[in-house]
Amino acid sequence: MEKIPSRERMIEMKTAPPEYQDLTDRMAEIRNLSKLAALAHWDMQCNMPSAGAEARKEQLVTLTGLIHRHMTAPHIGDLLHRLRSFQDSLPHASDEAATLRTVAREYEKATRIPESLARERVTASSEGLQAWLRARETRDFSRFLPALERNFDMSLRIAEALNPSSPPLDVLIDQREPGFDVEGVESVFSDLKEVLIPLILRVAEKPDAVDDAVLRQHYDPDTQWELTLKAVRDIGFDLQQRGRQDISVHPFTTSFSIDDVRITTRIRANEFSAAFFASLHEAGHGTYEQGFPKEWERSILATSASGGMHESQSRLWENIVGRSPEFWEFFYPEVQRHFPEQTEGTSHGDFYRAVNRIQPSFIRVEADEVTYNLHIIIRFELEKAAFEGELSLEDMPEAWNEKYEKYLGITPEDPVEGVLQDIHWSGGFGSSFISYTLGNVISAQLFGAALREHPDMKEKFRQGDFSRLLSWMQQNVHAHGQKFPPRELVRQATGEEFNTGPFLDYIKSKTETLYGP
């Protein structure tokens, strides 16, 4: 198995020309501004009083325009040009070579997008969020439609600007998941459907094999909050000095520094899983953001290799760890301590089974590991149909419901449980969901590789020791930031090509354990 040379063994670049310093200083300034934009977004979702939205939008438009202007400054192009021969002299895997490749790619991308379009996108996405919130309140898709159309139009214009010679969805996918296109995504989804659909049908014949009533009781929100903090700390997200958790309508993760990572969760009083698994999910993202090498604080490399790679970390901790029997052997006594009444008469095995119940449902973020991917496939097929002109956005609610009937055998009656459930389309349209499923696929590959290196890893989970897995991820994934494209990173970390095998094996084996062969 080919290994990436450790950072210590990298060639030291004593001879970097002054232009290199100039370029990285400029990138650090842009990074600083971007982190402030992230703070403005975080605050908007966690703290901002409602009337502050209008001014905040203006502030973000100004800052985004400025970041864009800095990123497209002709001086950046000059520096890159003058650094060409330096770049050619560098080993491919060196930080400096990766930095120059990344800056060149981002510069190229930014210069293709006019500043007015970059600013307009921020406006569209801020206004889209407000429209989506209003549409949800009134349970009326038509109130969201104009914003959706605008976001769709924005996506088309961005794709066209970035690469007028490729189909727009291919361009958008490549932005988010370098190395993938519509065909590549469809091939993954086709593998998945082949296994998952028969599996769901088989499970549907045994609706009572797993009972999850224990999860649907009153769970005191403050106590839930304490429990999420405990779990998040246990898996190794640093809540003490380098991170924090807050409440928001839609859980998310952001960071303002490698040493300042913010996760959020949401709590439902009558449901155990919502907060708990949202926290584990976001803490998984959080470990990635906290895991970049400290010396990269100012570097463009300190970001995830792709959306899918980021989701591989969240879905890993949410599911492969957080829904494993070993995790619950360790953690269930905590739940019992916090909720003695609710857990009375429920064994840790029962609880483990409950959090793994497989059942078609309306809400993606609450779906089990098997049906989850069908939620993603549905969204992708709808996006693709829209981009190919086969689906008009105004028909989206009907198309949505048809797909749910077709793939999951259920039809949402309320748009809040259907087409209006996700925040994503309020901020943009196209390619945003596929990362979750790619993340599921990658998480199983990474977990397998970590397990090969630490065969006692799961055993340690039983004692609440997750350090082997976290260290392995830090060394093999986090430490590389966006230095390598995702497929290359997967290959180097696991010794195998990106493939759906390990994920499907994992799903099949788990389903058999829970529902019999």
Added chain:
Amino acid sequence: MEKIPSRERMIEMKTAPPEYQDLTDRMAEIRNLSKLAALAHWDMQCNMPSAGAEARKEQLVTLTGLIHRHMTAPHIGDLLHRLRSFQDSLPHASDEAATLRTVAREYEKATRIPESLARERVTASSEGLQAWLRARETRDFSRFLPALERNFDMSLRIAEALNPSSPPLDVLIDQREPGFDVEGVESVFSDLKEVLIPLILRVAEKPDAVDDAVLRQHYDPDTQWELTLKAVRDIGFDLQQRGRQDISVHPFTTSFSIDDVRITTRIRANEFSAAFFASLHEAGHGTYEQGFPKEWERSILATSASGGMHESQSRLWENIVGRSPEFWEFFYPEVQRHFPEQTEGTSHGDFYRAVNRIQPSFIRVEADEVTYNLHIIIRFELEKAAFEGELSLEDMPEAWNEKYEKYLGITPEDPVEGVLQDIHWSGGFGSSFISYTLGNVISAQLFGAALREHPDMKEKFRQGDFSRLLSWMQQNVHAHGQKFPPRELVRQATGEEFNTGPFLDYIKSKTETLYGP
């Protein structure tokens, strides 16, 4: 009494040249960036995990540098130049004339300060904060001294850059309190000392005339928090849609929009006053920030006329209202409801007297209305001695203690109760404290004028109706932002020149009521 024409009667500027729009657009962008810097500061004090400080400092340095570069762009100078004849054609009191005056002043100021100095100041103040926190932890002034010296040096360089021909402290005072200089401040302080010092000596002869033991009991922090929210809402700060309150080590107010104003407080479990009066104080500031005309959201005018004018609003609600018998007649039943045990056997009159007890003490923010001003005078005299070369900063702790002995008859034994108590010198040195006393003076003038217009105002306080006072402030102070210099604003709002008479009358009368003639 000359009145400022109401905004509706202002001449409508249908004929503003395109340069005017260009200029105000640029100012709006700078304002947007400044509000994001304010957000970064707020977050630093309210939420940021400790390890995030280093990156946050870098982000603020970048943003401050950028704001400075935008503010000093030669194009701004060109626009101002080209708008000269337009400006001459405008009525003095019009928004447009005030905008052009203000932009010209800020541009002039900014161009005198090199960007490197503007950035260095941010670094010095961020690092100063960390040094101050460490010095407090170890109760060791020497750990803070280098930061203090650096801030002092920074102040000298800034004053020199702004106006090399005036003494530095005069320059710094004029920045914060336009229309004041060392002599003007000393004349105010001399008036105050003449009345306050004999008054403090007289009160000292009756140490048991007022009992405040009721305030020093265990008050549950969560219940205190609820009570502060109630009080803040009652006086008219909009916590619902346009503001919020958080916890920070040092209470402060900031705003990211006229519709997004943030106040903070701090809670002590064994003390009633700390949180309560901090909240009232900051809510007073908050009403100012929420009170600018909505159509000024993008305008450079939507800020306070001076530091002292801002403090006039905070000290008004904290003291003239918040320590009035009428307020406590209304609010004491709330305290009783929230804290039945602690208030048992204490009448509303007793409680009113307790929160007004006059007694020399170490901590400025906890001082009564009479001794408070001596805390300010001490700081000002120390700053002045440093600027005049008569006091070396390393001797500050001894000089501090001597002044406390001289003016208040007490000597702090611990630097945390002495020279290290305030956050201000961690972020800069010179002129920052005088605003509080100028604010006290102005608050009494404004209150007097409001009372002349609404003779039933205090009567209404008894029923919890503070709307007359708030409206009066909105119309006569807030509505004008920084359109007029503070002395002019005071004159127009009250019909009298800035003077210490009303404040001293207020203090004398209150002291007599509490302690007898």
